[in-house]
Amino acid sequence: MAKNAAAVHRLSTKALCFSVLLICLICLKSPTDAASLCYSFTVGRSGSGLWSHKVQGQLDEKTFITCDSNNCCAIGGLGEILKTIQSWETQVDTLKDGINCVIDQALLMKQETDTTREPFTVQVKQCCSHEADGLSYASCDLHLNGHKVGYLHPSTGKWTEVDPGSMRIKEMLEKNKDLTEFLSRTSQGDCKAWLKEMIKSLLEEKLEPTGLVKDTADIFTSASPTIAPDVDQSSSTTMELNAFVLLFTLALLVLLKYLQ
Template identity: 30%
Template sequence: MGDSKSSLVFLVLLLIVLFSGTSSDAHYLSYNFTIDPQPRDDQPWCEVQGEVDQKVFLSYDCGTAKINYLSPLGEEVKRMSAWETQTHTLRDTGDLLQEQMPDVTPEKHTDKGPLTLQARMTCWHEDNGHTSAFWESGFNGQLCLLFDLENGHWTMVHPGGRQMREKWENDRAVMDFFKKVSMGECRAWLQAFLVRWEKMLKTSAPPTTVPATVQPTAPASNRITEIVLVVLAIFVILSIIAWILFKKRRQCFQEA
């Protein structure tokens, strides 16, 4: 009986170690762009929502350059000398997406009402120092296309992204812009943010969020890591249970 308790204690400790190391120090920064070619009088043609680790910290109107700081995280941005440069980059990205919209809009658009383009740029920094980035894009909240900049792979997740993929995959200027902003500037922003934010991220609760433009997608490497850890944990559990049962059975035979 004592051996069984020791084994179970070992199992609990092992699981704690495994799951406590699933990137507690990993962080990601996302900017969600919504491009509306036919905005109403009181609506922006381009709106950007910034979030870090699923916590929204600001919204930005590309046209008026108006910024709404939505949490203490956002208030910290005001004190950063690099923020003005970031707003220029966000505006340039909005301009690019607006220019591209006529060429990437699906030919067969049957939905009623105007079509809006959404794009989500995400860069992340893992606890092991690895960094990467990806872009998601779609229409009217429907994710259509995913571009992983780490391996240069395009994934079409909805037929509406076919024209978008064909256009951007063969447009060197657009590709270079996406890489420059996400693999260069976004990662630099995230590192600068974390200097001010790391303690706040561990203690602050998520603020009330605006509905995401394109549904957030966790970094693929994080999902793979979690799956591997779950499979490993299950294997360990089954192995220990089998070992305990085997030992008890052998003990019974010896006593008999």
């Protein structure tokens, strides 16, 4: 009986160690395995005033570029780094084309949607992401006065209404071939290519001890995509990583001992 109890105890200990090792391996995944790139195109008008339009680009929810009717500007330290990538000018030209497509759609919707209240706002938000599983994803949503009314399947180019009340808007979107083609092409192609180039650029910047910008560290060392501006994400993440390494090492030593 004593031998059986000892054997059960050793088996339980080994199982526990294996579990700890597995948890450590999961927690120690690289924080750069997942990243997202989003662009929002917003067109609006209040009363009889002039139309306004704006484009904003965000990498992991941190704004790095904004465009108005005249030009596009890099925002913050992150924008200063990303504006050096090879495709920056191409990106700027593409965003200008996109806002023109959204303006045309907004004008059409304003004319044909009598029930829309002032102020009138149309926003298209498209995102692409590279996930930890190695797969890439894309999405594209259309909002009217802050409410999501439809979304585009980038791979098929088909619009879907959110509810029956959005059917008329879906029909208008389907008629706008330029907008649909633009969003499908950029979501599936340009966005993913730009995201890959941005990640590469930021990782290369991070490897330079004298050129490291805090914005870069915030994005690629934070466990959460939403970054608090007054929290030292780099230091906290480093401490967490060291703790995981220590836990992993201790578990490995215990496991090796009981496997003898």
